[in-house]
Amino acid sequence: MENSGKRLRDVLDDRSIPYTTFSSALGIDPQRLNNWFKRGIPKEFLFQAADELNVNARWLYDGTPPAPDEAEVVYEDRLRKEDVLAVMRHGEGNSPGIILEPLHPWDDSTPLDEDEVELPLYKEVELAAGDGRTAVQEVPGRKLRFSYATLRAAGVDPSAAVCATLTGTSMSPLIIPGATIGIDRSSTNIIDSEIYALDHDGMLRVKFVYRLPGGGIRLRSYNSEEHPDEEYTREEIQQKSIKILGWVFWWSTVRRKGQLSLVR
Missing domain, CATH: 1.10.260.40 (lambda repressor-like DNA-binding domains)
Structure with a gap:
């Protein structure tokens, strides 16, 4: 057979x-x-x-x-x-060294290709109480498309992957404000100097994370001049409701003209 x-x-x-x-x-x-x-x-x-x-x-x-x-x-x-x-x-020789391919437009009605998967989008959502508190929640109806090949290359299971929108300049210019990031929610065990997404008492944060003795963690920003290191003990992690959402395996940005000048 x-x-x-x-x-x-x-x-x-x-x-x-x-x-x-x-x-x-x-x-x-x-x-x-x-x-x-x-x-x-x-x-x-x-x-x-x-x-x-x-x-x-x-x-x-x-x-x-x-x-x-x-x-x-x-x-x-x-x-x-x-x-x-x-x-x-x-580039090599007389080659320009740049290959540009056309963008292929699609909308919510466009069927998924054979090698595509839709990932849910998360962001900080202000709670209904009106007291300024937020929570990291899925945005209903909002999804991003990825190819299975992209996720496989990163070693990410599609069922464990989500996307989120980053705010703030703490990771600029590596990841600029407004960037969309991909998060592997199955990878929450900390590997020193890797980038992780965190839920910090309802605030979505993205940082380099390091382990500290006694179960503590150090959070480091790429823009360390404006955002110095933060250290938390095991007890403070619980008190401040800090949770590792997952490892950041991808990010992408569509930027406005002049936006980079704001993050240099």
């Missing part, structure tokens, strides 16, 4: 890709790849294998078209991905 392993082997053979080269790209033992040929590709490796070969993951899984020969990018070129990105950034 033809299965995903048979289709995988056919693609490798058609493109003359050595099994050892492909298994090395996936970080697995060549013998394990041989087992896949017989039993099928494990689901946890399916998208990675499809990305490496630039084939449709659904086709690789169950044979649903499109066929793999519709892909124009060869595997060997994908192995040189970092070299290609370097040329795009810095």
